[in-house]
Structures are given as structure tokens and as C-alpha cells.
Amino acid sequence: MKTRGFEIVSRYQEAGLTLPKRQTKQAAGYDLQAAVDMVVPTIWKQPLAKMLWAYCQKRPQQGRWAHWAEQVLKPVLIPTGLKAYLPAEEVLLLVNRSSGPLKRGLVLPNSVGVIDADYYDNPQNEGEIFVQMLNFFPTDRLIKKGDRICQGIFVPYLTVDNDHNDAPRRQGGFGSSGE
Ligand SMILES: O=c1ccn([C@H]2C[C@H](O)[C@@H](COP(=O)(O)OP(=O)(O)OP(=O)(O)O)O2)c(=O)[nH]1
Numbered sequence: 001m002k003t004r005g006f007e008i009v010s011r012y013q014e015a016g017l018t019l020p021k022r023q024t025k026q027a028a029g030y031d032l033q034a035a036v037d038m039v040v041p042t043i044w045k046q047p048l049a050k051m052l053w054a055y056c057q058k059r060p061q062q063g064r065w066a067h068w069a070e071q072v073l074k075p076v077l078i079p080t081g082l083k084a085y086l087p088a089e090e091v092l093l094l095v096n097r098s099s100g101p102l103k104r105g106l107v108l109p110n111s112v113g114v115i116d117a118d119y120y121d122n123p124q125n126e127g128e129i130f131v132q133m134l135n136f137f138p139t140d141r142l143i144k145k146g147d148r149i150c151q152g153i154f155v156p157y158l159t160v161d162n163d164h165n166d167a168p169r170r171q172g173g174f175g176s177s178g179e
């Protein structure tokens with residue numbers, strides 16, 4: 001019987017990913033790994049990126065620099081290649097590892113990632129879990145495939161009285177329900 005768990009999404013079936021594990025007997029969190037190598041640029045480049053960005057707005061032919069500025073100004077979205085199934089009355093919370101900021105300067109700009117039960121197998125991206133990251137250390141950080149980037153904790157959530165939720169099923173993530 002399936003209750004809650006992680007699965008590998010279709011596009012990473014052949015990528016040799018491993019499912020998240022708890023590292024100690026009573027660890028609450030399942031450590032999620034990066035599915036690919038990815039650079040998280042230092043936010044120290046942001047003042048420069050901001051200037052370049054403004055410059056490029058006036059000169060659209062500078063597309064390459066605009067692209068560079070955009071990469072530096074936005075959090076990086078790290079694919080995990082995973083989706084999670086869970087009961088309707090539970091949520092999977094993505095939280096940083098304590099060593100993330102201390103040893104690597106890495107933070108989740110959304111603080112806690114909320115993975116809803118109806119995100120699983122959604123029509124847009126199959127429910128693939130992404131981790132947002134910013135790097136406040138002064139140098140770029142290379143995250144390697146297989147690095148443990150955050151931890152996922154399954155928890156029950158509560159609803160208010162008379163919660164007649166007739167909203168549709170989730171179609172995607174990151175703003176899919178509108179602004
Ligand atoms: O760190 C995160 C946070 C969210 N999600 C996915 C799962 C979640 O179910 C969906 C929507 O997240 P949330 O409700 O927090 O974001 P939103 O900006 O409100 O998007 P939406 O309008 O789609 O609800 O995006 C991730 O993959 N990683």
C-alpha cells in the first residue's frame with residue numbers, strides 16, 4: 001500500500017538518482033539531493049548585475065549581459081528529479097540543512113518550501129520538486145549532482161471550520177494559482 005514517499009520523475013529515470021534518506025535513527029528530515037551540477041552565484045555580484053540590468057533595458061541588443069544579470073539577480077532553482085506522494089491532509093516541508101548557511105553560505109530564499117499533496121503528478125511538470133537557493137558567501141558555489149541540499153519533513157496540517165474547499169486540483173507550481 002502507498003501512503004507517502006518519493007519517486008523519480010520521468011525525465012530523470014535514467015539519471016541514476018537515489019531516493020532521499022534519513023541520515024540517523026531519529027532524523028526528522030529526508031535529505032534531498034541535487035539532480036544535476038549547478039552553480040549558485042554569489043549575491044555579492046548583485047550590485048553589478050543590477051547596473052548591467054538597467055543598462056541592458058536601454059540597449060536590447062545586449063542580450064547576453066541581460067541574461068547574465070538575470071541569472072545573478074534571481075534565486076537558482078535546483079532540480080531534485082523527485083516527486084512526493086502523500087495523504088491529502090499532509091504537507092511536505094523543505095527546510096535548509098543547518099550546515100547550508102554555516103558551511104556553504106546557502107539559504108532558501110522562500111525560507112520553507114511547501115510541497116502540497118496535489119502537486120504530485122500535476123499536468124505541467126509531474127510534480128517535480130525544485131529547491132530555491134541563494135548564496136551569500138563571496139564566491140560562486142558549485143553544487144554537484146548528489147549533494148544534499150535540503151531536507152524534507154512530512155507533517156499534518158489543519159483546516160478552518162466550514163472549509164468548503166471547492167477549488168480545482170493544482171495544475172503546476174511556482175505561481176500557477178496566479179499572482
Ligand atoms: O520550494 C518549493 C516550493 C514549492 N514547490 C512546488 C510545490 C508546491 O505545491 C508548488 C506551489 O508552491 P507554493 O504554493 O508555495 O507557491 P505559489 O507561489 O503560491 O505557487 P502556486 O500559485 O502554484 O500555489 O510549487 C517546489 O517545488 N519547491
Ligand SMILES: [Mg+2]
Pocket residue numbers: 177
Ligand atoms: Mg500557493
